[in-house]
Amino acid sequence: MVGSQNLVSDAAECLPYGYDNSRRQAQPDGVVFARTHEQVRALLQFCNSHRLPVVARGRGTGTTGATVPVRGGLVLSFERMTRILEVDPANRMARVEPGATNQALQDRVAAEGFFWPPDPTSAAFSTIGGNLAYNSAGPRAVKYGTPRENTLGLRCVTGSGEEIQTGTRTTKGVVGLDLTRLIIGSEGTLAIITEALLKLTPRSEAVRTLRAVYSDVRSAALAVSRIMAQATVPCALEFMDGEAINLLCTQGGLDLPAAAGAVLMIEVDETRRCVDIAAGLVSEVAHGPGCLEVRTARSAQEVGTLWAARKALYPALRNIAPGKINEDVVVPVSRLAELIDGLSRLSAAHRIPIVNFGHAGNGNVHVNLLVHPEDPQEMSRARRCLDETFSLVLELGGTLSGEHGVGLVKRGFVAREIASPALRIMHGIKREFDPNGILNPDKMLPDQE
Numbered sequence: 001m002v003g004s005q006n007l008v009s010d011a012a013e014c015l016p017y018g019y020d021n022s023r024r025q026a027q028p029d030g031v032v033f034a035r036t037h038e039q040v041r042a043l044l045q046f047c048n049s050h051r052l053p054v055v056a057r058g059r060g061t062g063t064t065g066a067t068v069p070v071r072g073g074l075v076l077s078f079e080r081m082t083r084i085l086e087v088d089p090a091n092r093m094a095r096v097e098p099g100a101t102n103q104a105l106q107d108r109v110a111a112e113g114f115f116w117p118p119d120p121t122s123a124a125f126s127t128i129g130g131n132l133a134y135n136s137a138g139p140r141a142v143k144y145g146t147p148r149e150n151t152l153g154l155r156c157v158t159g160s161g162e163e164i165q166t167g168t169r170t171t172k173g174v175v176g177l178d179l180t181r182l183i184i185g186s187e188g189t190l191a192i193i194t195e196a197l198l199k200l201t202p203r204s205e206a207v208r209t210l211r212a213v214y215s216d217v218r219s220a221a222l223a224v225s226r227i228m229a230q231a232t233v234p235c236a237l238e239f240m241d242g243e244a245i246n247l248l249c250t251q252g253g254l255d256l257p258a259a260a261g262a263v264l265m266i267e268v269d270e271t272r273r274c275v276d277i278a279a280g281l282v283s284e285v286a287h288g289p290g291c292l293e294v295r296t297a298r299s300a301q302e303v304g305t306l307w308a309a310r311k312a313l314y315p316a317l318r319n320i321a322p323g324k325i326n327e328d329v330v331v332p333v334s335r336l337a338e339l340i341d342g343l344s345r346l347s348a349a350h351r352i353p354i355v356n357f358g359h360a361g362n363g364n365v366h367v368n369l370l371v372h373p374e375d376p377q378e379m380s381r382a383r384r385c386l387d388e389t390f391s392l393v394l395e396l397g398g399t400l401s402g403e404h405g406v407g408l409v410k411r412g413f414v415a416r417e418i419a420s421p422a423l424r425i426m427h428g429i430k431r432e433f434d435p436n437g438i439l440n441p442d443k444m445l446p447d448q449e
Contacts, residue, residue, distance in 0.1 A: 001042045006033040006080070017057060017075040024065035024408055028055070028075040035080050037155060037194040044192065045161030047074065047438050055440050056188040058099065058127030062134060063326055064407030066187045070442050076192065078129050084108050085195065092200045093152060093169065098129025098193050114200040117144030120403065121314070129193050134405040135185035139236035142361030148181045150199045156183060156191035159434025167197060187405055188440045190433040204269035208279035209297040211306045212264040212286040213257055217241055219290025220262035221337035224360045226285045227266070228333050232278045236267040237361030238310055241340055244357045248309050251316050257292045264360060265310055313357055321370035325382060327389070331398035333363045342392045343367060350385035352378070364402035390416065406444045415446050424448070
């Protein structure tokens with residue numbers, strides 16, 4: 001079906017395809033490198049008839065174990081389906097294969113004056129298929145939305161090997177149910193995407209970058225609520241708590257007031273004529289109780305300097321705790337302060353250092369538990385801390401994942417957020433798409449009672 005050059009079965013060669021950035025590991029029986037939609041369809045028909053598990057995989061940048069082949073079977077890699085099939089500026093859309101990286105798409109459509117809004121931190125490496133599978137968004141989601149809001153349609157193959165087309169080439173369309181949004185975020189458990197029709201957005205003429213520094217987290221959280229309540233919506237509104245600031249200060253090179261307890265990184269995009277007015281309005285609202293300074297970058301070098309700290313966080317955390325637990329949770333913007341206060345209490349109670357940062361404009365916080373997996377007592381405390389973290393998030397009206405997905409890591413917690421009747425419907429939908437349960441088994445949904 002795919003040719004011997006696109007099939008690997010040697011155990012050593014299969015090994016790298018058995019884990020992702022969650023550090024979970026399982027051994028696949030084989031790896032298939034699909035090159036065409038027709039190969040994917042034939043493969044799934046074969047696997048369905050033989051009850052052979054299939055796990056779709058991009059570049060393995062996910063953090064929840066969603067691409068770990070826990071039942072063996074085949075890993076279906078899309079690293080050889082990387083074509084950008086069509087760019088249509090007149091209709092503001094692009095058609096791409098799932099293995100194309102986010103960055104490759106951005107570079108291609110930038111030449112036409114457009115961008116695709118989802119921009120996860122892993123954009124240089126993560127694939128469009130992976131972005132869609134997790135509904136991964138990044139900082140720009142605060143203004144432009146997630147992949148669900150920026151995808152017009154999909155070409156897919158279901159678990160039974162049937163081809164389906166979802167959506168339309170138009171921005172309006174209400175014929176039938178919205179299968180596009182259903183499949184996006186389903187982590188390859190319903191159907192495997194072979195093409196995506198993406199909605200493009202014109203690039204703004206100008207961008208202004210601001211950094212607002214606050215004496216404490218509550219002041220920063222209240223500023224986020226004020227910013228999101230006014231008419232000028234930032235295209236990025238990022239947050240770092242006091243622990244993140246302390247970490248970066250120890251690394252050196254962070255120019256902040258001594259009393260800094262929280263930082264907001266803000267970007268505003270507009271026409272050249274209006275950008276300074278818009279930035280001024282946001283800056284005015286960012287000022288308030290507890291605000292120590294609001295700085296606006298006036299050159300590309302200053303922009304780079306202001307964003308350097310945010311970009312340095314991931315490597316700094318990796319250096320301190322290579323085995324850290326990284327969870328992304330979301331709460332209503334108005335309850336950010338309560339979340340951070342609660343995480344501080346949990347950190348002290350369980351003696352687990354926690355560093356928080358993320359996409360404040362959506363209430364999406366990346367909670368990093370700095371743990372060392374080789375210490376069983378510390379890991380036991382960390383598991384209790386994580387359990388209570390999820391309880392806190394749900395008490396605040398939040399959700400257990402904003403963009404990292406569920407995969408293996410959060411599967412056991414899903415029933416806390418979603419009640420049995422809704423889960424029963426979801427299991428029924430799964431059976432319709434994948435009657436023999438071959439697509440990414442034991443992921444996302446808990447076992448049916």
